[in-house]
Amino acid sequence: MKVSLVVTVLNEEKEIERFLDSVVGQSLKPDEVIVVDGGSTDWTLKKLIRKDLNLRVLVEAGANRSQGRNRGIELAKNQIIAVTDCGCVLDKNWLWEITRPFEDEKVAVVAGYYLPLAKNIFQKCVAPYFCVMPKEIKERKRKDNFEFLPSSRSFAFRKSVWQKVGGYPETMNFCEDLAFDQMIKKAGFKFYFAPKAIVYWPQRNNLKSVFRQFFNYATGDGQVFFSPYQTHTLKISLVYARYFLALVLVLLALKFAPLWGLLVVGFLAYIFWAVAKNYRHVNNLKALFWLPVLQFTSDFGVMLGTIKGILQTGGLG
Secondary structure, X not given: OOEEEEEEEOOOOOOHHHHHHHHHOXXXXXXXXXXXXXXXXXXXXXXXXXXXXXXXXXXXXXXOHHHHHHHHHHHOOOOEEEEOOOOOEXXXXXXXXXXXXHHOOOOOEEEEEEEEEOOOHHHHHHHHHHOOOHHHHHHHHOOOOOOOOOOOOOEEEEHHHHHHHOOOOOOOOOOHHXXXXXXXXXXXXXXXXXXXXXXXXXXXXXXHHHHHHHXXXXXXXXXXXXXXXXXXXXXXXXXXXXXXXXXXXXHHHOOOOOHHHHHHHHHHHHHHHHHHHHHHHOOOOOHHHHHHHHHHHHHHHHHHHHHHXXXXXXXXX
């Protein structure tokens, strides 16, 4: 069984060598590695000159993630396609674990797993907002309808699946993998979950970059907000709803002073909820500060990013 590994990059000079080293260290080597560069202006391309990998580099200046992945998959010589992100580090058995299920001809799509790389308390607090944590996986697996939709940082599929659904949605640069998942699901394919196919994902290390990450992901969600390929529309709607309710209460409190007490109680309850839902993943007193801060950062990043996405053309009607 031959495997093509497809990766997109853009100005990744700080991360590319660590990533490629983790590819070289795989217990099962990919038969080819296709790297699609979106027009890097740093030293990324020079660092892609490697003799220890069967590496093919394609430069598609201006291409977004979806376009880059589609070009790489189109060029792939093999029928088993593995996809990951350059910013991650692959566990040494990742490729073996994520491709082994294809020995069963009935398996068409494999969802790998990913774990956060966090060096400090701030990053540990960030992780539950972007990762499906191990404790959550255990809880979900107890349910009869368990399904894990993959991120393209840990994903593999038969090329025929990609061809049938028309590839990644090329109008999308963020959350394109979740839309791609929905396209695959609606085409009738089932996802095989490979929990040991792990990649390690470094978390953002400051509030500004975290806000940008929330904003960018929400932009992608906004692009498919009204389409059949949305996954977060209800959750996003609830974010807007609670701030709309808070605004209504503030306006009413200007006339009915006792409502200020209700607002204070609601605010404190919201902070408590922000801590309670994720503190178990951190278990550090500093999280009592960072978790509420990240919750409000998430809320405003999501609301603003969604508006931007809705105003753009998602192309997924």
